[in-house]
Amino acid sequence: MTRHVLEVDDLAPLELTTVLDLAERADPPQVLAGRGMALLFEKPSLRTRNATEMAVIQLGGHPVSLRAGEVDMGGREPASDVARALSRYHAAIGARVFGHATLQDMVAAASVPVVNLLSDRSHPCQALADLLTIRRHFGRLAGLQVAYVGDFNNVARSLGLAAGLSDMAIRYACPDGYGPGEDDLDPVRALGTTVTCTTDPAEAAAGADVVYTDVWTSMGAEDEAERRRRAFEGFTVDDGLMARAGENAVFLHCLPAHRGEEVTAAVVDGPRSLVWDQAENRMHAVRGLLLFLLADTVST
Ligand code: CP
Ligand code: NVA
Secondary structure, eight states: OOOOBSSGGGSOHHHHHHHHHHHTOSSOOOTTTTOEEEEEESSOOSHHHHHHHHHHHHTTOEEEEEEHHHHOBTTTBOHHHHHHHHHTTOSEEEEEOSSHHHHHHHHHHOSSOEEESOOSSOOHHHHHHHHHHHHHHHSOOTTOEEEEESOOOHHHHHHHHHHHHTTOEEEEEOOTTSSOOHHHHHHHHHTTOOEEEESOHHHHHTTOSEEEEOOSSOTTOGGGHHHHHHHTTTOOBOHHHHHHSOTTOEEEEOSOOOBTTTBOHHHHTSTTBOHHHHHHHHHHHHHHHHHHHHGGGOOO
8 A cells, every 4th residue: 555644643653663763774775776756845945855865865766856846736737647747757756835735636646655845734754853853862752741832833733743643742832823723732632642732932841851943934924924023922932941941851943943033043053952963863754754655665
């Protein structure tokens, strides 16, 4: 059966652990030898493109990255036809899209695994790297407390599900109007974890093991930037907020970071920040995911 990963909970808890274990393999089997992976980008990317291209190469494969204008998915031809054609050349397809529905159209037509490289709804490959970073640092996941401060966006949604799948508690602190709805929280609760939501960053950060934030304005919402800057006043992760977290708390950010907005330079560049390990772990995590998705597609 062809498996697709559009959200982190497309993996069961044990599968998630397997992906993280595979990410740690120093000498990975060359499951992509003589094969390729197509990487489509409707939006800019630094980490995701480089991490995924290098992961493909580390598995013996060849990445083909395509920018929006080169393909014009939905204009020159529908996303479903793009997925059909790419399935004939490649062992897997990755796509970063504006609308999550584009990925669903691709899944419906693809005959190889489709991996979400970020949509307006979710960022599962980021969440896998976040888990890997936390596990590498603390030596475990279960029982830890994660505080997410800021906009309930794609990164926040995937992080919550990843926490739920890993038995970590997640506390969101978001301004009114920018937080999760019950329909966002219910799937996390259903995984059996504790999930709370407040408008007070200090309350969410209290005693947390991990403090996480992301930009206030995601790609595609740039015309809201000024309104959001006002709405998110008081939600900057600074030394004062980090002081409320646990004694050994770490800071995470998917990057790119806007110093002086969602995080101060002192925190993102400070001793508790793991953001560069986290960025590196994008490569290890997606390599683990590709190993998991492609291991049984290698012909012998
Ligand atoms: N964190 C992340 O997805 O970074 P890019 O947008 O640079 O790929
Ligand atoms: N929430 C951000 C994440 C970037 C990696 C965005 O969608 O722009």
